[in-house]
Amino acid sequence: MAHLVMNASMLQSIPVSISVMNSIRLTSAITGNPTLASMRNVSDSLPSMAINVTYDPFPLQSATVGVGIFIAAQTQSLYVASGFTIVAGMIASQIVHERELGVKSMQLMMGINRVMYWISFFIFDYVLYLIPAALSLGLLAILNPSVRYTRTVNCLASSICTVTLLLFRLSIQCRHLEGLSYP
Amino acid sequence: MIATTAVLYGFAVIMFAYVASFLFSKHTTAQTYTLLLCTLGVTILQGISFALSYPTLNVAQLAQDIFNYVALLFPPYSFATALTNLAYKTQCPPGVPEEACKQVQYFE
Numbered sequence: 438m439a440h441l442v443m444n445a446s447m448l449q450s451i452p453v454s455i456s457v458m459n460s461i462r463l464t465s466a467i468t469g470n471p472t473l474a475s476m477r478n479v480s481d482s483l484p485s486m487a488i489n490v491t492y493d494p495f496p497l498q499s500a501t502v503g504v505g506i507f508i509a510a511q512t513q514s515l516y517v518a519s520g521f522t523i524v525a526g527m528i529a530s531q532i533v534h535e536r537e538l539g540v541k542s543m544q545l546m547m548g549i550n551r552v553m554y555w556i557s558f559f560i561f562d563y564v565l566y567l568i569p570a571a572l573s574l575g576l577l578a579i580l581n582p583s584v585r586y587t588r589t590v591n592c593l594a595s596s597i598c599t600v601t602l603l604l605f606r607l608s609i610q611c612r613h614l615e616g617l618s619y620p
Numbered sequence: 621m622i623a624t625t626a627v628l629y630g631f632a633v634i635m636f637a638y639v640a641s642f643l644f645s646k647h648t649t650a651q652t653y654t655l656l657l658c659t660l661g662v663t664i665l666q667g668i669s670f671a672l673s674y675p676t677l678n679v680a681q682l683a684q685d686i687f688n689y690v691a692l693l694f695p696p697y698s699f700a701t702a703l704t705n706l707a708y709k710t711q712c713p714p715g716v717p718e719e720a721c722k723q724v725q726y727f728e
Contacts, residue, residue: 511670514703518662522696526655528637534647559634566630574623
């Protein structure tokens with residue numbers, strides 16, 4: 438029995454591997470039948486042989502596993518952070534909208550303290566932020582234990598976080614509904 | 621820890637949005653560009669951070685630290701970085717030797 442150890446990461450080695458396997462097969466045939474060289478019909482005299490292919494890769498190196506975890510962590514965090522960035526756009530839009538309508542100027546003319554104006558805005562925005570944030574974190578807490586380091590970790594983590602992102606975006610869009618309460 | 625990060629992120633991003641709102645005079649523009657700035661910003665900064673920490677580039681640790689601390693002023697990036705650190709520290713899978721997960725420290 439002959440063993441061939443090939444490096445699967447080098448695709449260029451496939452022709453060489455095939456050539457080596459053929460050489461092994463031929464050598465085995467010649468060794469098993471010394472009169473092979475003098476025979477005219479070679480295929481009739483070859484002993485029955487089979488090439489058994491077994492796949493037994495070397496275990497992943499520590500550095501490879503570490504890099505995999507690092508990339509998976511970065512992918513997940515990027516997706517989640519991208520989802521949370523929607524908050525900034527919504528809040529900035531609301532502030533500018535009040536300024537556009539002159540509501541801010543009107544309130545300042547009515548004597549409201551500037552500090553109180555911003556604090557009230559902050560409390561309002563922060564409470565509105567906490568609701569979808571809590572829902573998103575709850576979803577992550579439910580789904581994240583299923584994420585384990587496998588070959589599909591990136592795909593799985595991306596899917597889960599994409600769902601989270603989409604649901605978070607949907608929940609933020611619900612803020613538009615408050616506009617319906619005003620005539 | 622993630623909940624704490626999210627709570628603190630709320631403070632940071634709301635303040636950031638207030639500051640950013642002074643750059644715009646139309647609310648639609650404000651929403652679009654602030655959202656774009658945050659989304660692209662966090663993606664680009666995360667990419668640069670990853671590239672700088674890649675071992676084969678041999679970027680000096682001081683340069684990485686300077687970039688990291690400057691970029692941390694951007695709330696979405698700081699949130700993403702916090703989540704990254706939390707994720708890889710809690711995602712060392714069962715069956716993988718602990719030293720394998722510690723290899724990640726090399727990329728920091």
